[in-house]
Amino acid sequence: MENLVHTVVLMLEGTRVTLEIFFITLLLALPIGLLASLGRLSKFRPLSLFMEFYIWIMRGTPLMLQLLFVYFALPMIGVMLPDIAAALLAFTLNYAAYFAEIFRSGIQSIPKGQYEAAKTLGMTYPMTMRRIILPQVIRIVLPPVSNETINLVKDTSLIYILAMNDLLRVARTIVQREFDMTPFVVAAVFYLAMTFVLTWLFKKLEAYYGKYET
């Protein structure tokens, strides 16, 4: 019993690292993803091509490889980042690309008539995006964003390979030291708790943003 308490306390520390990566990635990747999607939809060809290329690289290669690249390859060319910053950089760039694709298809699914109505009412393009288009896009992208967010919870475990003491690594350390499987079970419960809370939260958000649907 005492052992279990000790295990949980150690693992809470690991959870803190996991949550840190999760929240900061989300906080950065959502706005960057939105900007990237607008860039991708831009009529300015170089910008939209660049964004297409960025999204292609990020979605076309494993996140694990991107992590390793940032962690090991950047220092070789003289870019030294603290561990956590390296992890965050890779996670943010990767998730922003996925979010950008989600936002792009969300934005494109808004009928042209919405832009035209706004324009004939004298609204400018930024005004139209902010007041008319994006609120509707939020409703449309919530389910896929929810999916990606839950993936992110689980993907944080990839920093395991970077020798950072996240939830999974702490669990493995204890398992190896004490020869006891409980930490893995505790880790599973922690991950489940996080995804449970997120699922609940997104359900609420979908209800809120979808209140205009009947």
Add this chain to the structure above:
Amino acid sequence: MENMKPDSKVMLRMTNIRKSFTGCEVLKGIDIEVKKGELLAIIGPSGSGKSTLLRCINMLETIDDGSIAIEGEYLAKEGAYVSGDKARKLLGRTGMVFQQFNLFPHMTVMENLLEAPMQVKEMKREEVLPLAKELLSKVGLSDRENYYPSQLSGGQQQRVAIARALAMKPDIMLFDEPTSALDPELTGEVLKTMRELAAERMTMVVVTHEMAFAREAASKVIFMADGNIVEQGSPNEFFDHPKEERTKAFLRNML
């Protein structure tokens, strides 16, 4: 402005409007003139360029050649639209009603009406509210102000769309087949709203397939086909004594 001065009562004048889509000319030199308080009805087969003509007036499309003047002020001269600010000011004098309503689905009826005056004219909610309420009562939807568009019938949605356009106090209202997306039993309520607007001497350009409405509410009827004006005249002349074969054939089909 020079040659447009004499008749200050002309609200909208379009001269020699030309427009092509990827090599295909859909407006082949159209001239129209709408005086203050007039209702110009535009009829014609589908694909004849009616929507495009209307959409050039508020820059949803841009003309290739010709001139557009709103109450004597050029919006476009010989194919070139005036610069940003001036164009925006002139565009503010037109309002548009679409076939598909295009209400903002995430906003209530009242929010739809308040949106543009508050965002574009930067008016306070309390300043717009009296007008918004008056307009809703005018289109007979006072009891629906907190509904979302999806909770309304098509006819109700279109009446909200009319009120929303009117909330910006336009001088000219443009209607692109406002009843074509409606079930037949719902067209009446929208046409009634439009008739009331016409009775208040709102200047209107209406693309429509409702011949009875055109005959009774229009000051002038224009028949378009293949990007040309085939025939125009007062409703009586036009419907009772059409001159062109094309017009006669079209009218036979519509009745």
